[in-house]
Amino acid sequence: MKLLICTLFSFLFISYSWSQSSFSSGLLPRIRVSTKIGDNLKLVNGIESRQLLIDNTREESFDYEYVLTDLSSLLSYKLGSSSKINAGYLIRFEDNEVFHRTIQQLSWVQYADPIRFGHRFVTDQTFGNKQSPKFRTRYRLTLEKPLSGNKIDPTEWYLKLGNEYLGEWQNGEFNLEIRLLPFLGYEVSNTNKIEFGLDYRIGSLIDAATENDLWITVNWYYSLQFKPKN
């Protein structure tokens, strides 16, 4: 019954989005690998790729299309027991073009057992050869809750819900995007997590025609642990 209601709700939601504005959907796998390089310092490397499956603005709405790949590298400095300042660089390969992005980030985690709240402020600047520079600022609130017990232990499932607000300036114009991020996560070990879920983006909210993007997402987070030499 729950499956039926979810399917019906999804169908109505997609139908609404399809009829009201542009709608696209596809796959968005992400990998983040972190490596501790000092007492309070770590390097976080990431790769993500977008593949489009549905786009109602194309002649053939249902068709596979490779969109882009991002490679990123961030240095993360631990400020306190639960806060970090991060800075780094992202390179994007899209439509035979290369984009460069510089990123500055502040994040912290609040503990309200059994829930963890993650806060993240980001500013970034994107540069490409054929486009004007793009400046963005964003805030994301994430909630994480174990599905059994009072804390998330290895081999246990958890729920992660995120909500992000993103402001964007380009060519003197401002726009707003809102993201909803529901995930079902599995803690393989303390250094290894995998999450399945959706990344729903409602973009161009300031413009008349909004854009709806629904990405089916798999996130893999892995932390490399190097044993100290004796």
Add this chain to the structure above:
Amino acid sequence: MSKYTFYRNNRIKLFVFCLIIYTSSYAQVKFEKEYRIKEDQVPSQAVTFIKKAFNEVKIKWYKEESHEGKTIEAKTVVDGIKHSIEFDTLGTPLDVERTVKLSSLSSTLQEDIKTTLEQQFVKYKIIKIQTQWKAADETLIQLLRKEKTTHPYAQNYEIVLKGMVERSYQRFEVLLNEKAELLKILTIQQRNTDNLDF
């Protein structure tokens, strides 16, 4: 699909494949787990203890496995106070913990706790305080029922805090006796927060 795109896609697949092979060789497993169990999976001695100690309260039962062994835990809220009663696997009570506010403790004890913590940490912030009772079964029942007891019992304080040691913040669990003297300090291994940060 252009030749350029095809080459680029396969290069990414190769990179991901290499990354998986490389990272899998470093996998580690942490052995600590807490999970809900039903009342019929709990030793009868523990269930009887709870029935004697409380009147009509909702109990959540947990089993905890760690490197120290297996225990059973009963969690409940009475008069707005969180209670946690720990048993061994046969159902013998080990201790009772109740969450309290620092301000509810006597001012002398607050000062003594502050002095002890300042000796251990450059800076600290208290997150949670629990009083911990260790005693014989009947004494623990009397304490939980707020009855006067003439039997001996130990009252310790278990404090979870964020503390700075050697210019680095970590979470610690500190156990103090009733005079706020240090009994034990444990470093709490925090769960990785990459999935909330990035």
